[in-house]
Each structure stands twice: as structure tokens, then as C-alpha cells.
Amino acid sequence: MKFKGIIFDLDGVLCSTDEYHYLAWKALADAIGADGFSREDNKLQRGVSRMESLEVVLKRCAKQYSDVEKLALAERKNEIYKSMLGNMSEKDLSEEVYSTLLALRERGLKLAVGSSSKNTPLILEKLGLGSFFDAVADGNCVMRSKPHPDVFLLAAEYLKLSPEDCLVVEDATAGVEAGVAGGFAVAGVGEARGYGKTNYPLGTFSDILKI
Ligand code: BG6
Numbered sequence: 001m002k003f004k005g006i007i008f009d010l011d012g013v014l015c016s017t018d019e020y021h022y023l024a025w026k027a028l029a030d031a032i033g034a035d036g037f038s039r040e041d042n043k044l045q046r047g048v049s050r051m052e053s054l055e056v057v058l059k060r061c062a063k064q065y066s067d068v069e070k071l072a073l074a075e076r077k078n079e080i081y082k083s084m085l086g087n088m089s090e091k092d093l094s095e096e097v098y099s100t101l102l103a104l105r106e107r108g109l110k111l112a113v114g115s116s117s118k119n120t121p122l123i124l125e126k127l128g129l130g131s132f133f134d135a136v137a138d139g140n141c142v143m144r145s146k147p148h149p150d151v152f153l154l155a156a157e158y159l160k161l162s163p164e165d166c167l168v169v170e171d172a173t174a175g176v177e178a179g180v181a182g183g184f185a186v187a188g189v190g191e192a193r194g195y196g197k198t199n200y201p202l203g204t205f206s207d208i209l210k211i
């Protein structure tokens with residue numbers, strides 16, 4: 001592999017929390033009468049910040065909300081989401097993901113997380129990865145979320161590597177856009193696998209080892 005570092009997205013790449021995000025937004029949408037909210041809408045929420053994700057739900061609502069009310073709605077969703085994370089543990093880290101991370105580390109690569117989520121520290125802790133990565137950049141560290149490249153650029157800076165020396169691994173199109181905008185090569189799983197700007201489509205997570 002020509003890269004010196006790998007920056008992983010969290011939700012939908014290292015773990016399957018993307019489904020909990022959807023279910024929590026769906027619960028909020030149902031509670032406030034945003035009836036049309038669907039899995040298609042949820043695709044637009046992948047990779048972007050909590051407040052931008054809320055706007056996707058509110059497009060399905062006739063009512064106009066003030067900024068204070070929006071903050072309260074986002075907090076309400078986050079409480080639902082965190083209660084869904086309640087039982088999460090090291091068992092939710094797949095064997096494939098963990099063994100691939102170990103193999104990459106053995107090859108001398110620096111490993112980082114680059115996620116829009118403010119819950120990143122909590123989730124990494126639950127997965128038993130609280131002190132695993134060489135660097136973690138997340139939604140608590142940047143003002144602009146993906147598709148802006150900020151969180152990946154910060155992760156690369158923490159690793160003391162330039163973007164061209166790092167591979168970004170993403171599941172969301174907004175994340176692929178962020179990687180490309182930052183000058184990174186991008187490997188894609190899930191939806192990002194078939195996205196035109198993805199440099200390395202991955203059949204499965206461990207295919208990173210074949211790059
Ligand atoms: C991203 C998810 O990782 O984090 C988005 O793909 C989510 O769907 C964003 O909106 C923010 O997450 P959180 O945990 O800060 O609400």
C-alpha cells in the first residue's frame with residue numbers, strides 16, 4: 001500500500017450505528033408529524049452534522065421551528081439515539097473490522113478516525129477502541145461537517161501526514177466528497193462503493209488490505 005495513514009469514518013464504516021441514527025430520526029419524525037420521512041431521506045443525513053440532519057426531517061414538516069426549538073429537537077433525537085446505544089459493547093465491533101485494523105497497524109500504518117459525530121468518543125469507548133487510534137477528529141473539533149474536508153484534514157494533521165499520504169474510508173457520498181475535497185484518495189463501502197468519485201470500491205471492509 002502506498003499510503004502511510006488511514007482515516008476511517010465511524011458510523012457505517014467501523015460500526016453499524018447508521019441504522020440507529022435512522023431509527024432515532026424516524027422516532028422523532030413520527031413524534032412531530034414529519035410523516036413523509038423515509039430511508040431515502042436518511043441517505044441525505046449520512047455524514048452530515050446533527051443539525052443538518054435535523055433539517056432533512058424538518059423539510060417534511062409544515063411547522064416552522066425557531067433556532068432554540070431546533071436545538072431542543074436535535075437534543076431529543078440524540079437522547080433517543082443514545083438510549084439505542086445503551087447496550088452497545090465490544091461485541092458490536094465485528095471480528096472483520098478489528099482484525100483488519102490490527103493487520104493494518106502491523107504493516108506500520110497510522111490509523112485515525114474522522115467522523116462528523118459528536119458521540120464519537122462515547123462509541124469508540126463502547127467498542128473497546130477508546131485508546132486504539134493514533135488520532136481522533138470528530139464533530140466536536142470542527143465547525144463545518146462533511147462534505148467539507150475539515151474533519152479529515154484535522155485527522156491528517158494530528159497524524160502529521162499530508163492528505164496524499166492518507167486513505168479515507170467512507171460509506172457516505174458526503175464523506176467521499178469531503179475526502180476528495182481535501183485531496184485524499186477514498187475507499188468506499190456500502191453506498192459509497194458505487195459512487196463515481198470513490199477511488200477504491202471495497203466489496204467488504206477487509207478488502208482494504210488488498211489496496
Ligand atoms: C455522522 C452520521 O457520522 O454523524 C450522521 O453519518 C450524523 O448521520 C452525524 O448526523 C452526527 O452525529 P451525532 O452523533 O453527532 O448526532
Ligand code: MG
Nearest residue numbers: 009011012171
Ligand atoms: Mg458514515
